[in-house]
Amino acid sequence: MPVDCVHIIDDDEAIRDSLSFLLESAGFDTRTYDSAEQFLESAAGLSGGCIVSDVRMPGMNGLEMTRQLKAMQVNLPIVMITGHGDVPLAVEAMKAGVTDFLEKPFNDEALLNAIKVALSETAPGAxxxxxxxxxxxxxxxxxxxxxxxxxxxxxxxxxxxxxxxxxxxxxxxxxxxxxxxxxxxxxxxxxxxxxxxxxxx
Missing domain, CATH: 1.10.10.10 (Winged helix-like DNA-binding domain superfamily/Winged helix DNA-binding domain)
Incomplete structure (x- = not known):
């Protein structure tokens, strides 16, 4: 899988399609998932790219997914998308290892910049x-x-x-x-x- 593949996780199909279209138009490869659980089924062994995920989803939320990925030793950078009321949860997710979070509504450029930063993460210890x-x-x-x-x-x-x-x-x-x-x-x-x-x- 290409190192610049962006894994989009959101329970809203319209949002998944919209984000996928935006990112592919900007030159990224994408894969979409309708839940954290679906993504985790194929996450083992992933070593390139990054994750864009909603923080609140039915079933497992973004924070729980972050912790599970850490336990699986899957170290892809994560950009979390959050509603205004979800900021405390997003902050907790950052403490657990999320690279960035964006509050809704956000513009396309903000998301693209966050992904570019995530994909260019410096080496551990930097x-x-x-x-x-x-x-x-x-x-x-x-x-x-x-x-x-x-x-x-x-x-x-x-x-x-x-x-x-x-x-x-x-x-x-x-x-x-x-x-x-x-x-x-x-x-x-x-x-x-x-x-x-x-x-x-």
């Missing part, structure tokens, strides 16, 4: 080289910004973080925007990945 610069960036945050980031990394919603810190959800949004600016993170998933790599969790 992350350690990046950890120190990330730690330095996070060290520049104020105590309150650090508290907000910790809540984000734990997958908490803004209103939950606000309640726990005794501030308004709007103020949490301001602090979160400040954290994005100071760290240079272009997306929530990039911010979380940066924090995890730096050992923030």
């Amino acid at each position: 992350g350690a080289v990046l950890a120190e610069p990330f730690r330095e960036l996070l060290a520049q945050l104020s105590p309150r910004e650090t508290e907000v980031l910790r809540g984000v990394v734990e997958g908490k919603a803004n209103k939950v973080i606000a309640f726990e810190l005794g501030i308004s959800p709007r103020t949490v949004e301001v602090y979160r925007a400040n954290v994005m600016t100071k760290t240079g993170a272009a997306s929530l998933s990039e911010l979380i990945r940066m924090a995890l790599l730096a050992g923030f969790a």
